[in-house]
Amino acid sequence: MELVCALAIGVLVAAGTWLLLRPRTFEVIIGLSLLSYAVNLLIFATGRLVIDRPAIIGANAASGSGLYADPVPQSLVLTAIVISFATTALLLVVLLVLRGLTGTDHVDGQEFDT
């Protein structure tokens, strides 16, 4: 499981990085969202992979730390998801406005390749 998870993170990072380095704004946005999946998975994985032990304390259950998944990375990732939504929205709108102003969707606001 650990290997699959690590490979998944690697593939997401590679695809995201590739897209991040592309010249078109849309590619960059998609790349950033792939990267944010990867980073969220990585942060989440710092709590290690635990199956069927969500950090929800039962009514009479003990509260030993071995019985539950680590809640700290989970709450960090939860925050990160919402923030990455907000930044994606902001980036999208900035890029749309840029496109309206410059007439191109190149990240530099100008075509360099033609």
Place this chain on the structure above:
Amino acid sequence: MSLVWVLLLPFLGSICAALLPSNARNIEAWLAGAVSVASAVLVATLYPQVTDSGVVRWSVPWIPHLGLAVHLRMDGYAWIFAALVTVIGALIVLYARYYMSPADPVPRFFAFLLAFMGAMLGIVLSGNLIQLVLFWELTSFTSFMLIAYWYHRDEARRGAAMALLITAFGGLCLLTAVLMLGRITGSYDLDTVLASGDQVRGHHWYPAVLILVLLGAFTKSSQFPFHFWLPHAMAAPTPVSAYLHSATMVKAGVFLLARLWPVLAGTDLWFGMVCGVGLASLLLGACAATFQRDMKGILAYSTISHLGLITLLLGMNSPLALVAAVFHMMNHATFKASLFMAAGIVDHESGTRDLARLGGLGRAMPITATLALVAAAAMAGVPLLNGFLSKEMFFAETIFAGEALPLRIGLPVVATLASAFSVAYSIRFVHRVFMGPRPVDLPRTPHDPPRWMLAPSALLVTACVLVGTLPAVTVGPFLQTAMQGILDGDVPAYSLSVWHGLTAALMMSVVALVGGGALYWLLYLRWDRALRPAPLAHRMDGKRNFEVIIIGLIRVADRLVRTLHSRRLQPQLAVLVAAVVAIVGMAAIRDVTLAGPRSTSPLNPAFAMLWAVGAACAIGAAINAKFHRLAALTMASGAGLVTCLTFAWFSAPDVALTQISVEIVTLVLLLLGLRWLPKRVEVVESARQTLRARARRARDFVIAAFAGTGMASLAYAMLTRPAKSTLAPFFLEHALPLGGGHNVVNVILVDFRGFDTLGEITVVGIVALTVYKLLRRFRPDPQSIPVSRPDPHDAEDSVLSAENDALPGGYMKVPAVLGRLLLPIAGMVSIFFLLRGHDAPGGGFVGGLVIATALIVQYMVNGTLWIESRIRVPPQYWIAAGLLCASAAGAGAWLASRNFLSNMTAHLRLPFTEVHLSSTLLFDFGVYFVVVGGTVLILIALAHQSLRSRRQQPPDEAVTRVWRSLMTKSGRPP
């Protein structure tokens, strides 16, 4: 305690002076005068303490763990300088009152003059080397402001900038030297450093420290080869020149050399460098001064020369030479300040300082002429004046300076020659200005200035005469105290008297006086009438060299920027990512074991299949993002879904719920944005372009592959090592007892780390408002809008409903009905998630996103116009209400005198049921409202743009042009 006031008064005065109105010339002068006189009086009252106890101290801790303290320390040497700075400062203020014109903005002048005085006192009184450097740089800064006082003049700005660049460069060298000294001696405290001379001289850093200190001192004291800034600083108002370039600013360099003399002097390296530079400055300055046309130019070069003399004396490694140096510092300050004042008076009364136009002013302004004559005679070293005494000591020292024959013969000869030049320019200064035929075309009719303008100069000249005739009585005790301060008891025996018998030094003085007279006569006859440029000095044009160096530096910097930097995003990102990958990779290579000791869990084939799909989606998105945006978006969402399932798989229901709701909202958002992007079709590229593009893609592919491999290895290495979380046990143990919730993740979000969440929802609110504002003035590209579009009000043409219809017509009717049915159900689900969040998966984020999704569905099926005419509470209010709720939940804790965002619970017994109320629920409501408001605001702002019609005006060419020029200026066009 009065030591502190000596330092504080000028700065306080400076602040007061800056606040006065610009025409308050008299009040300003009174204020500045009072401050400097008060400081001088305080300094004077400290004299008995200095003679009794040797050193007066005052200190408070500054950065104790670094061993730094604000430490004021006044010994005899510091006292002499403090007295010079304050007394001459007071005289300068009086003089400036008459010199400055009513049109000049005097608050700026007096404010910076007082600040400068304070900074100078700070250098003199610092008992801590770091503190000394601080004040050192402050003098550079304030002198910059003073030299550039008439900033409308080009030469003032240039001169000030040059002075600042050079002295600040020296200041940085000095700072480095001080830090090194601190490392060598283990302390920045002046007393400690002064006591560890042997240690410093024996250290292998000594040459570096010495060179750096000398760079600092020589730049400040305008010594060769940094001498050229001083003549250009003459663009300052004359009171500034009189103060900065006689008694203070330039003296700071030699002050420091004498201050650190016990630590640094005594080696051959010191002798060679300090004497060499001093000698060069002495001769060069004297020679150049002889050929100046400007009165202040003569004085500037003569200052360089006299400071060279002092430097030479300091370099001789003999305590007697040190005495002569300190004595000459004092003498030079008095006669040079007075001469600068004379030059200022002539300029003020006749309108020019040009020697070619002046002449015969002695009859028009007899008092000024007499004062200038005496001061110039002191400068030339005429007997019975103070300059003679220190100069004779200097001559005597040159004879004994070295053992080697060239030194024993050469040094006295050069010293006599330089003095002859000094005599020549002193005669020239007086002769060309005050004697000879009356000038014809002066801008003003010259006459003696008001009495009080002459008073400062007269006082200084009196001091010259008194010291010159009765040295042992007038200056002897003070000089002795000063030497005690530097040498700490080992003061050599020296004699302060006018007549020492027929010594070699006297002979040298006589030769210099006669030779100087002859030299002037020769020059006057042969050269001065024609006013040709100076034979030697104009070749050594320091200003030109300086400018060439500066321009060269700027060119190199430009080239570096052009080679290394690009304003284009892609190269920047490529470098950034590649650098991160490389650095992390290099660090990781050392730790070669990839797999750690932790045992891995058995592989579930379903999970592997899941990620096979996820990886395929991610790669597919990467391939298709350029030409098939919708496909790429779908695939990216597929990867997102797999991520979401992974969260669910590994015991994170809250994260999975949030991820799936965010996924939906992001998808809708990007879909809404798609239509504003230009169509992209595959075009056939030329072979060259293809090659370039391929190279670039290959580079990016390598970077991406390395990044992916690196992250995968990092993740695997981490996952196969045991976790050492110290936080998790705390939260798991305390979530129920302290937070009152079973869902630990939610308790962390709304309670333990509530402040984070408050910040986060604020960010969401800000982003939503920013998006709204950005899109208010949105100008879509004309391409994105069809030329003829159906009128949205025309219900028959449109499948979407107009404002007043109950239901949309056409094929959207059924989806609209279903969509409306969805709304209350979605609302119920979202409230359910919100309320149960504390104990089971859910919470404000999830609930908010669910209802936001349902609202967006309404937009889709009913059309923008229909919805916008029915919105009762605009989303902005939701955001505001949410933030208020969350803040109120936090602030409520104050009522019970607890910390912000502490959890408050109340258990209410109502007639039929018991209600458990918690402030965290209110907080979660706040989160909910902000998420609903923020998400809906972003989405409808974007959706609203579909109503934009083709713009009437042509595209805003101006904006586009500006943007283009901005990019082409720095970016490299292909």
